[in-house]
Amino acid sequence: MSDAAIDDLIDNLADELEPVRPRRVARGSLWVAAGWAAGAAILFGLGGMRHDLAEGVMMPPLPLLAFWLIVALGFAAAWSALRMGLPGVGRDYSGWRWAGLAALALPLSALVMAMDDSHAALEAAHPENGLHCLMQGVLAGLGVGAALFGWLKHGAPTSPERAGWVVGIAAGAAGATIVALHCASNDMIHIALWHGLAVLLSGIAGRVLLAPLLRW
Amino acid sequence: MSIDEPSLARLMTASQRGDRAAYRALLGDSGKWLARYFARRIAPHQVDDLVQETLVSMHRKLATWDNSRPFLPWLAAIARYRWIDLLRRQRDEVELGEGDAAVGAEDEVVHARLSLDRMLTLLPPGQAQAITLVKIEGASIAEASRICGQSEALVKVNIHRGLKKLAQLIESE
Numbered sequence: 263m264s265d266a267a268i269d270d271l272i273d274n275l276a277d278e279l280e281p282v283r284p285r286r287v288a289r290g291s292l293w294v295a296a297g298w299a300a301g302a303a304i305l306f307g308l309g310g311m312r313h314d315l316a317e318g319v320m321m322p323p324l325p326l327l328a329f330w331l332i333v334a335l336g337f338a339a340a341w342s343a344l345r346m347g348l349p350g351v352g353r354d355y356s357g358w359r360w361a362g363l364a365a366l367a368l369p370l371s372a373l374v375m376a377m378d379d380s381h382a383a384l385e386a387a388h389p390e391n392g393l394h395c396l397m398q399g400v401l402a403g404l405g406v407g408a409a410l411f412g413w414l415k416h417g418a419p420t421s422p423e424r425a426g427w428v429v430g431i432a433a434g435a436a437g438a439t440i441v442a443l444h445c446a447s448n449d450m451i452h453i454a455l456w457h458g459l460a461v462l463l464s465g466i467a468g469r470v471l472l473a474p475l476l477r478w
Numbered sequence: 479m480s481i482d483e484p485s486l487a488r489l490m491t492a493s494q495r496g497d498r499a500a501y502r503a504l505l506g507d508s509g510k511w512l513a514r515y516f517a518r519r520i521a522p523h524q525v526d527d528l529v530q531e532t533l534v535s536m537h538r539k540l541a542t543w544d545n546s547r548p549f550l551p552w553l554a555a556i557a558r559y560r561w562i563d564l565l566r567r568q569r570d571e572v573e574l575g576e577g578d579a580a581v582g583a584e585d586e587v588v589h590a591r592l593s594l595d596r597m598l599t600l601l602p603p604g605q606a607q608a609i610t611l612v613k614i615e616g617a618s619i620a621e622a623s624r625i626c627g628q629s630e631a632l633v634k635v636n637i638h639r640g641l642k643k644l645a646q647l648i649e650s651e
Contacts, residue, residue: 267526267530268509268526268529268530268533271530271533271534272502272505272506272509272533273502275501275505275533275534275537276498276499276501276502276505277498278537279493279496279498279501279537280496281494281495281496282494282496282540282541283541284494284541284542284543284544284545285541285542285544286544347542348542348543348544348547348552349542349552349555349556349559350547350548350551350552350554350555351551351554351555351558352551353551353555416541417539417542418535418539418542418555418556418559420555420556420558420559420562477563478535478538478539
């Protein structure tokens with residue numbers, strides 16, 4: 263290759279130039295919000311909201327705390343994924359890791375509770391009592407996952423593997439928040455296990471399925 | 479035109495609006511900046527190819543620059559991505575058993591080595607030696623095997639693992 267080859271390339275690229283609309287995180291955020299709303303509308307349309315919430319009664323404190331922990335994780339992961347679409351050396355995309363660390367309080371609390379009452383834990387862990395929540399969580403998060411994937415596909419994520427993880431975790435957390443507003447269980451072991459698994463499985467799916475598609 | 483951040487940011491803003499003259503100037507300056515960037519990171523015979531690949535990526539991802547942020551970190555992020563991609567491709571070539579071209583140009587070799595040497599110190603000695611012999615000094619797998627006393631299969635494995643580790647190190651920098 264030579265300077266002449268680079269000059270030819272520059273001439274060709276300049277001749278192809280068309281105006282572009284710079285991508286804005288705010289616009290991507292709207293798509294993510296729309297994805298969450300679509301997932302929620304479908305699940306609530308099919309199965310309705312929790313009875314207490316539908317009647318204007320607040321959730322009990324521990325499920326409420328779990329709900330907000332998952333919301334925080336979802337927000338942090340979605341925000342990180344949106345920022346990953348606009349690259350820059352020195353930019354920090356690690357906020358989701360801290361939120362993820364904080365969200366570990368959920369399974370750890372459930373583990374302590376399970377050690378205290380193993381019979382109740384075994385009952386809660388029975389697939390018959392929670393598999394549907396896991397499936398609903400994964401499916402309800404697909405809207406957010408699709409919005410973030412579309413954003414990153416048109417963006418320039420410089421670490422597709424990390425981006426795949428983060429998109430999956432954001433989608434799973436979004437789905438888990440929707441399920442939390444639908445599922446009537448106040449059992450922390452059920453929430454940590456079945457709602458939490460939706461986050462974990464979505465994260466793994468994002469890493470395995472999306473990362474190769476996010477290369478550019 | 480000097481390659482300074484404010485000038486490049488102005489050219490990029492005009493380029494996003496479709497100004498072809500500004501874009502031509504921007505690509506020219508970016509090409510020079512990239513050549514210097516890669517000269518300290520890869521073997522000299524690969525610099526021109528990687529500059530061109532990065533310019534094409536820059537063209538495809540023009541909309542991902544946010545004009546409220548500086549331009550050069552954006553360009554550096556794209557350059558680093560293409561660099562990591564090159565390391566991955568080299569790793570895959572080793573898996574396929576392909577050879578590599580020898581390297582000339584003494585002065586440039588020294589510059590490339592300055593940065594690479596620092597990175598190679600972070601690898602296990604066997605991996606660093608295999609990469610140095612085959613990927614930098616241009617030895618064949620068989621020659622590297624004789625020089626460093628590793629079997630040919632081990633040389634390939636060490637290059638594969640070393641390049642993978644290097645890509646991870648660069649990503650985490």
